[in-house]
Amino acid sequence: MPELAEVEFFRRRWDPALGERIVAAEIHASARCCRGISPSALRRAAEGRRLLRSHAAAKQMAFVLEGGAWIGVHLGMTGELLCLPGDAAPGRHDHLVLRTSRGRALVFRDPRMFGRIQCWQGKGEPPWWAAIAPPILSPAFTPAALAAFLRRRARSPLKAVLLMQERFPGIGNWMADEVLWRAGLHPKAKAGRVGPRSLARLHAALREVCRDALRVIGKDWSDPPDSWLFNHRWEKGGRCPRTRGPLLRAAVGGRTTCWSPRRQVLGAERR
DNA sequence: ATTCTTGTTGCATC
DNA sequence: AGATGCAACAAGAA
Structure with a gap:
């Protein structure tokens, strides 16, 4: 948990x-x-x-x-x-x-x-x-640092990379899915193929999810709003709160992963 | 009964 | 050498 x-x-x-x-x-x-x-x-x-x-x-x-x-x-x-x-x-x-x-x-x-x-x-x-890496919400977490890390893990799927604590301290399975969903990136997209616009969205989504999670869950463990993927990722027949389309689930990087295929299209990360 | 799990590590392989 | 993938760890829930 x-x-x-x-x-x-x-x-x-x-x-x-x-x-x-x-x-x-x-x-x-x-x-x-x-x-x-x-x-x-x-x-x-x-x-x-x-x-x-x-x-x-x-x-x-x-x-x-x-x-x-x-x-x-x-x-x-x-x-x-x-x-x-x-x-x-x-x-x-x-x-x-x-x-x-x-x-x-x-x-x-x-x-x-x-x-x-x-x-x-x-x-x-x-x-x-x-030895714990600097927080994602600290100034040390720059787009350039993110880009350098993605380059080094070029052949791994984004989902697996986001779980690496040496660069994304505190990100776990549900947060990684939430980040990729908000950034509109497919969890299986290779880290080395993320283009500049996708990189900017990924950077922003990482910070946003950390901030939101700390505000909502970190404060008093309130239920996240239904506008998050979080509330739908385990639902049977769960639907994407943004596209209303179906959600998919599969193991990516060895972990159960949930994504919205209408938002997160493989190949779109190149932009 | 079987298979699943929001984490990490160590080891084999590429 | 560094990156990558996967089993193992253990208990409980579905």
């Missing part, structure tokens, strides 16, 4: 505990989500420290604690964060529970365990946080 805006939404779930002290960190050591870190390091980073602030970037979150300690969370496919009353017993898929001084339980829940917890302590940002 979690892409850019959903991650921003979940990040704020732990906000009620900002300023509170973590009194205990309960880790299900068997959980795959904690691969690569030691439970004791995570406990050292969390226990006895106050939660100062949190960040979201791409599909990741970071929670900053006193003393330069960081806890990183990637929600994977099915992860979520919850803030529960402190006496709540952890469920089967609650892999990390932070108990706070004011009686809250900050829970990382992830049935499918594709998510990941990281921790770090030191000066400045942890390397895994600093």
Whole structure:
């Protein structure tokens, strides 16, 4: 589920505990989500420290604690964060529970365990946080940078390219489809064949979808309007909100992809 | 029962 | 060397 805006939404779930002290960190050591870190390091980073602030970037979150300690969370496919009353017993898929001084339980829940917890302590940002690509909504995301990236991935379908986090941080399956639909580009179009006008539309659509998603879903997870492809992409017999024509679905770049064949015509990307 | 899934990684192949 | 494609990871829903 979690892409850019959903991650921003979940990040704020732990906000009620900002300023509170973590009194205990309960880790299900068997959980795959904690691969690569030691439970004791995570406990050292969390226990006895106050939660100062949190960040979201791409599909990741970071929670900053006193003393330069960081806890990183990637929600994977099915992860979520919850803030529960402190006496709540952890469920089967609650892999990390932070108990706070004011009686809250900050829970990382992830049935499918594709998510990941990281921790770090030191000066400045942890390397895994600093390595995240600059946001699509930042000035660094220029049409020229987009063009250069498409050239390098010339033989891949646009859909597969938009899922590459090193250039499109936070874009996931539904956002990629939404972007291509708004830009009027076919998901199977080769990245290397995108002409200047299509490039400009793709650049604009990327920024627009990020902005809209953060405003609508990131803020309070409201339902997106029916004018988005989002509301129709899984509907049986769903129709394109702009052309009223049928929507097609197929695997592109290994992922289920939905597009509107009347809007997104293969070959039109060359302009 | 079977097939699907809004993510990432590692490996084989081009 | 770098780009590309795909299986694997695991659980639950349809």
